[in-house]
Amino acid sequence: MIEERAFFIDYARCIGCQSCVQACAECDTHRGRSLIHLETIDRHDSVQTAPQVCMHCENPVCAQVCPADAIKQTPDGVVQSSLKPRCIGCSNCVLACPFGVPRYFGEIDQMMKCDMCYDRTSTGKRPMCATVCPSQALAFITLDEFRRTRGGTAINEWRFGDHPVRTKVYLVVPPETPPLLQIQGLGSARPSGAFDRNDVAAWLEQG
Amino acid sequence: MPPPVRVTARGADAAHAIAAGLAAAALVILGIYFGSRHLRDFDVALVPYAGASVFAAFGLGYRYAMWLRRPPTGLYWRRSWQLFFAPRHLPANIVRLARLAFDNFLAQKFIGRRAVKRWLAHWCIFWGCVLAAAVTFPLSFGWIHFETAPASLARYQAFVFGVHVFSFRLDSVLAPLVFNVLDVAALLVLTGIFFALWRRGLDRGALAVQQFANDLLPLALLFAVSVTGLFLTASTHLLRGYDFVFLSQLHAVTVIFTLLYLPFGKFFHIFQRPAQLGIAFYKEAGAASGQATCRRCGAPFASALHVGDLKRVESALGIRYATAAGDYQDVCPRCRRLSVALAQDALWRTHGRGPGKGTR
Numbered sequence: 001m002i003e004e005r006a007f008f009i010d011y012a013r014c015i016g017c018q019s020c021v022q023a024c025a026e027c028d029t030h031r032g033r034s035l036i037h038l039e040t041i042d043r044h045d046s047v048q049t050a051p052q053v054c055m056h057c058e059n060p061v062c063a064q065v066c067p068a069d070a071i072k073q074t075p076d077g078v079v080q081s082s083l084k085p086r087c088i089g090c091s092n093c094v095l096a097c098p099f100g101v102p103r104y105f106g107e108i109d110q111m112m113k114c115d116m117c118y119d120r121t122s123t124g125k126r127p128m129c130a131t132v133c134p135s136q137a138l139a140f141i142t143l144d145e146f147r148r149t150r151g152g153t154a155i156n157e158w159r160f161g162d163h164p165v166r167t168k169v170y171l172v173v174p175p176e177t178p179p180l181l182q183i184q185g186l187g188s189a190r191p192s193g194a195f196d197r198n199d200v201a202a203w204l205e206q207g
Numbered sequence: 208m209p210p211p212v213r214v215t216a217r218g219a220d221a222a223h224a225i226a227a228g229l230a231a232a233a234l235v236i237l238g239i240y241f242g243s244r245h246l247r248d249f250d251v252a253l254v255p256y257a258g259a260s261v262f263a264a265f266g267l268g269y270r271y272a273m274w275l276r277r278p279p280t281g282l283y284w285r286r287s288w289q290l291f292f293a294p295r296h297l298p299a300n301i302v303r304l305a306r307l308a309f310d311n312f313l314a315q316k317f318i319g320r321r322a323v324k325r326w327l328a329h330w331c332i333f334w335g336c337v338l339a340a341a342v343t344f345p346l347s348f349g350w351i352h353f354e355t356a357p358a359s360l361a362r363y364q365a366f367v368f369g370v371h372v373f374s375f376r377l378d379s380v381l382a383p384l385v386f387n388v389l390d391v392a393a394l395l396v397l398t399g400i401f402f403a404l405w406r407r408g409l410d411r412g413a414l415a416v417q418q419f420a421n422d423l424l425p426l427a428l429l430f431a432v433s434v435t436g437l438f439l440t441a442s443t444h445l446l447r448g449y450d451f452v453f454l455s456q457l458h459a460v461t462v463i464f465t466l467l468y469l470p471f472g473k474f475f476h477i478f479q480r481p482a483q484l485g486i487a488f489y490k491e492a493g494a495a496s497g498q499a500t501c502r503r504c505g506a507p508f509a510s511a512l513h514v515g516d517l518k519r520v521e522s523a524l525g526i527r528y529a530t531a532a533g534d535y536q537d538v539c540p541r542c543r544r545l546s547v548a549l550a551q552d553a554l555w556r557t558h559g560r561g562p563g564k565g566t567r
Contacts, residue, residue, distance in 0.1 A: 012555055028410075041549065068479060080416060086476055100541060100543035161528040
């Protein structure tokens with residue numbers, strides 16, 4: 001019997017190569033639009049980068065706050081992009097998603113998000129990003145393969161503020177980490193806005 | 208003054224929705240009764256269509272009321288009307304509404320930007336259905352009817368609510384257009400269905416996510432209505448009325464089934480979609496007012512109006528982002544992504560694997 005594959009994300013492995021960004025745009029359900037996020041954490045001090053796919057929450061906040069009831073889950077728990085006939089482009093989902101995943105495209109007045117390459121995963125293939133990721137920061141493997149090849153453990157329970165979230169996608173954390181990860185969004189980032197004009201990192205940061 | 212966010216029990220929601228459904232059905236019945244001049248102009252042969260329309264009105268009223276009972280829907284619906292009717296902006300808003308309605312509903316430009324084939328399919332189906340609805344509902348409600356002119360059998364007269372509106376000769380250019388307007392509508396719909404099936408049959412993305420009940424059944428229903436409608440014309444003009452009674456009953460069955468499906472399937476988006484116009488006003492009002500800044504990076508990321516409303520919706524839905532330490536809703540989407548990555552980074556750092564950097 002073939003064990004079901006799951007999506008594992010390990011930010012610490014990301015090398016910032018952008019392969020996932022390019023591959024994402026090849027997905028047939030959103031051809032030409034890359035929906036994965038690849039964040040540079042703090043370009044001034046580090047080369048650390050982090051990819052962010054949809055974590056496919058069991059009870060998605062994006063769907064709960066959608067006034068048009070446009071965000072649906074497949075029976076296997078994949079949270080889809082907004083339904084085209086319904087989405088009214090309010091961006092509630094963009095602002096409410098605890099992981100900051102959905103994107104709003106003004107020109108087509110629709111929210112789109114990672115749907116775990118449903119055209120591929122629904123037929124047993126791996127998502128585009130996990131297929132091309134050279135460091136396997138994004139991996140679509142069985143739990144058995146994960147245990148054999150990884151040092152950490154995988155968790156999928158979170159708490160944002162006081163709100164519990166359980167996801168279909170797993171995060172790789174050190175062994176013996178408690179199974180629930182608390183996120184407060186505290187701390188401070190380097191302030192945006194004024195920066196040294198000779199600071200190349202800042203220019204890159206500004207896009 | 209922000210509109211209230213309503214949180215009600217499921218039973219109360221259903222009772223409210225049933226009342227809304229009954230009110231919608233009653234409105235249609237009253238419209239039929241008075242519009243047909245106390246049923247004087249009502250065509251008894253069209254009773255099944257009128258009956259199905261009454262049921263559809265009940266279903267639509269019920270579904271729409273249930274939809275509005277959802278906290279986010281109710282809030283934005285009321286907020287949109289509040290902004291639209293703001294006395295200072297009302298004249299400009301009416302002009303803006305007309306432009307938005309033209310762009311989004313008549314021309315459907317946003318669908319064209321999604322894909323040309325999708326736009327062609329939707330535009331043809333939309334205008335075919337609008338044309339058909341504009342003729343068949345008033346006909347089956349007895350709001351319009353046709354009579355031969357008393358003075359000449361070669362003239363036809365059209366009445367709206369019993370008032371003579373226009374007349375035409377049977378051998379005029381207008382006559383075949385009037386008599387075949389539903390055939391034109393059917394051909395438009397069939398053209399749209401052709402493009403829709405072409406796209407759905409070849410687009411691998413659509414093939415992966417489409418569902419029979421949601422995406423193909425509506426096309427099958429429209430196809431059945433259009434083709435059986437064209438059968439009637441074919442029977443009349445090409446087959447000397449062959450099996451006309453059976454074909455008319457078959458057509459009635461397809462129309463009635465479509466009307467009954469109207470409130471519960473994909474067609475409900477026809478009634479839901481105008482909310483898109485309200486959101487346009489909401490966004491403009493938000494852009495013109497203060498902006499919310501991220502509590503982590505300090506950058507503006509959305510209108511303060513939107514973030515404030517969203518917090519109230521989240522509270523009504525039991526989404527507990529707010530804590531004594533602060534509200535997670537005040538963190539911008541980018542900083543949320545960074546926070547998650549940095550939380551993992553901190554775990555590995557304390558575990559002693561690597562010297563992670565950055566701020567959480």
